[in-house]
Amino acid sequence: MSLALRSSLRLAALRSQFRPSTISIARPVSFSPIRNMSVPTTMKAVVVEQTGGPEVLQYKTSYPVPTPKEGQLLIRNNISGVNYIDTYFRTGLYASPKPEILGREGAGTVVALGPNTSGFEIGDRVAWLATGGYAEYTAAPAEKTVKIPEGVSDEDIMASFLSGLTTLAFATETYAVQKGDWVLVHAAAGGAGFLLTQILKNIGAKVIGTAGGPEKCALVKSLGADVVIDYRSEEGKGWVKLVKEATGGRGVDVVYDSVGKDTWEGSLEAVKRKGTIIWFGNASGPVPPIALPKLSPKCVKIARPTLFGYIETREEFEFYTNKLFSMLQSGALKVKIHKVYPLEDIAQVHNDLEGRKTTGKPLLKP
């Protein structure tokens, strides 16, 4: 958004405090502390009423715009991120109340303030983490919303927000990767993998990336990965052996495995004695319950983290968002947008993600 537009939005917000009649009010707010910009009563949104395949994603053109409640901001989304986790909520692998508007992140403009949202103004350009991104408007918690600094575009932040915060936290807190560590990253050309590979190379780790197909492998190589394995090729199907060879028979210090069902056993084999496995996703299906004695022979540590466990407090959230913003501003982290899809094409996005057709991050234009 241009500087001029931002300052005119700020002015409009200021004026609304003194001359409310000059601002277009979308719904009665007579005794409410909410101050509105011009907000329609209905919006375009994608709603899931029951779990299932991509066909359950229903595109609606006149869905009610949410009213921001206590601690919420109403945000007009300029762009939203699509993450693999959205497919878990769609299929029911992860439980969530339905009907639901999927989409865990968005970037756009604050258009109304709910009670107790100090620190934000109407017109602020922000990114948020919550639910409801497959829509023109989202009522997001101010606690999980952050102003986007100058020099970072809405697209850049959506290509790196949920996935970037996740991979930063997992590479520094779940296991603090050290310079010289051997690290195995599965699905290294995906939304999370593309960022994780760069973060690891910035730390000075030696990265072995797996990816499906020569195009994806070339992308991972371009990020500086030391070894790249096409785990869908004939040779690459024996990726455990290739990992062992690359590490002089020792195995890797840590595995980042978001593929799950198809790779978990190989990951357990590929990790070194006293190594760590971080299982953080289910792209091919969940890791089955495993018997703890399986970890004994090599004294392996396992972790099953989620991003939200690392950004629960405002302090933690700001710590990681500031880290991410500075990496984007300095160029230490590059983003890759697979494609920006119109909102009505959401089923196609899910098909492409689950069909392993994407590299980097798919975005949605509400």
Ligand SMILES: NC(=O)c1ccc[n+]([C@@H]2O[C@H](COP(=O)([O-])OP(=O)(O)OC[C@H]3O[C@@H](n4cnc5c(N)ncnc54)[C@H](OP(=O)(O)O)[C@@H]3O)[C@@H](O)[C@H]2O)c1
């Ligand atoms: N725990 C957390 O807090 C957290 C946060 C963010 C993301 N995640 C997890 O991180 C993973 C990546 O998320 P993302 O949004 O960035 O997705 P993504 O990596 O862009 O897409 C998933 C990738 O997984 C690979 N894959 C392997 N087997 C697959 C299969 N049977 N079906 C589909 N894909 C398969 C594919 O890459 P290839 O073709 O190269 O194999 C595919 O492109 C997901 O598992 C997600 O749940 C977890």
